[in-house]
Amino acid sequence: KDTARSTRAPALVSVHGLTKSFGRPGNEIHVLRNVDLEVADGELLVLLGPSGCGKTTLLRSLVGLERPDSGRIHIGGSCVLDTARGVFVQPNRRDVGMVFQNYALWPHMKVRKNVAYPLQSRGHSAALKGGRVEEVLDIVQCGHLADRYPPELSGGQQQRVSLARALAPRPTLLLLDEPLSNLDALLRVELRAQLRLLHRELGFTAVHVTHDQEEAIALGTRVAVMNAGRIEQVGDPIEVYRAPATEYVADFLGARNRLELRAEDGGVALAGQRLPGLARDDLRGSFALRLRDEHLLVRPTADDISSPASHATTATATAWLADGRIVELLPGIETSECVVEIGDLRLFARIPTGAMDLRPGQSVEVGFPIDKARCYSQDHGRLVP
Numbered sequence: 001k002d003t004a005r006s007t008r009a010p011a012l013v014s015v016h017g018l019t020k021s022f023g024r025p026g027n028e029i030h031v032l033r034n035v036d037l038e039v040a041d042g043e044l045l046v047l048l049g050p051s052g053c054g055k056t057t058l059l060r061s062l063v064g065l066e067r068p069d070s071g072r073i074h075i076g077g078s079c080v081l082d083t084a085r086g087v088f089v090q091p092n093r094r095d096v097g098m099v100f101q102n103y104a105l106w107p108h109m110k111v112r113k114n115v116a117y118p119l120q121s122r123g124h125s126a127a128l129k130g131g132r133v134e135e136v137l138d139i140v141q142c143g144h145l146a147d148r149y150p151p152e153l154s155g156g157q158q159q160r161v162s163l164a165r166a167l168a169p170r171p172t173l174l175l176l177d178e179p180l181s182n183l184d185a186l187l188r189v190e191l192r193a194q195l196r197l198l199h200r201e202l203g204f205t206a207v208h209v210t211h212d213q214e215e216a217i218a219l220g221t222r223v224a225v226m227n228a229g230r231i232e233q234v235g236d237p238i239e240v241y242r243a244p245a246t247e248y249v250a251d252f253l254g255a256r257n258r259l260e261l262r263a264e265d266g267g268v269a270l271a272g273q274r275l276p277g278l279a280r281d282d283l284r285g286s287f288a289l290r291l292r293d294e295h296l297l298v299r300p301t302a303d304d305i306s307s308p309a310s311h312a313t314t315a316t317a318t319a320w321l322a323d324g325r326i327v328e329l330l331p332g333i334e335t336s337e338c339v340v341e342i343g344d345l346r347l348f349a350r351i352p353t354g355a356m357d358l359r360p361g362q363s364v365e366v367g368f369p370i371d372k373a374r375c376y377s378q379d380h381g382r383l384v385p
């Protein structure tokens, strides 16, 4: 559910019924399957999905580099695509800037000229004379690089120049196609923060494509999760993470613990053990009735593991299972991963590094925070209401 909808600005971009296939008739790959999407003024919408799900094709359709088979696109009040009426506005006539994954700077032009090019080709001579090139280069902290050629720049610098080039004409809509994916991990996190800051300061409207979940949650004012040419869920990033609408979204956003519940004498059992203190009626409505067919997904968190008998004060909404054994500890800088076995069940928990004294082989109890758990039907992977 998109709770932000009522408070958001009116849609600046709207996409309706977009479809696109590649390949010969009879042997097509359906890359976009009836995509509907709205982006509000000032929003930084992140399109998140695995490789090949159609993210780039959707961006290329927005900028006009791809001709969809059917559908409509409006940007800033003008119709740039309507296949039913034969409307297709050429890319250079759309008010859209794009930053490509490989930056796509012209290697034989100096940085200054690269950034000036879209202003020249769109006839923004006043902006050129008024120092817009220098202004956007300063914004991305590359003013000192204006007289260099792109091959003389680092990856991070090229990325910034490419962003400056896209921002220079002040487009209605900015498209970013995995602009951070070719950078090393530290630089990626730094530029992510700078992009977020720039977005706040300049207030542009953007669609940012990534397959990186952390990046999506850190950057997006909203996130749209794509699956095989369809948008599966759109919403506030934290809401999508905490309340994924489908099992696919939950999986893609890193829910690792998938548990099969069994109804047993009015109670609930997991891995052959009754979940103590949890009656079948504690689980809401259809959840309890269709228990046998459901999966329960619990996100790995530190709170859910403890030494036996040390959890006496925790909330009753947590059901505890005994006889867990730590089989593996994978250290990390901030968080470490702990793998626990209970019978045939293998569970994952993330623990702040150094916060608990855990060792492989140690006995633990594992708690299931029932209020945080999500329940999905096995047939369709949809969230059970």
Ligand code: ATP
Residues within 6 Å of the ligand: 022, 023, 029, 031, 049, 050, 051, 052, 053, 054, 055, 056, 057, 058, 211
């Ligand atoms: P990635 O993250 O790997 O870039 P993506 O989600 O952006 O993936 P797209 O680049 O949109 O995905 O591609 C979706 C599918 O369409 C892929 O299977 C791809 O091979 C196919 N595809 C894209 N462009 C063409 C084309 N011009 N001709 C044929 N198939 C294409």
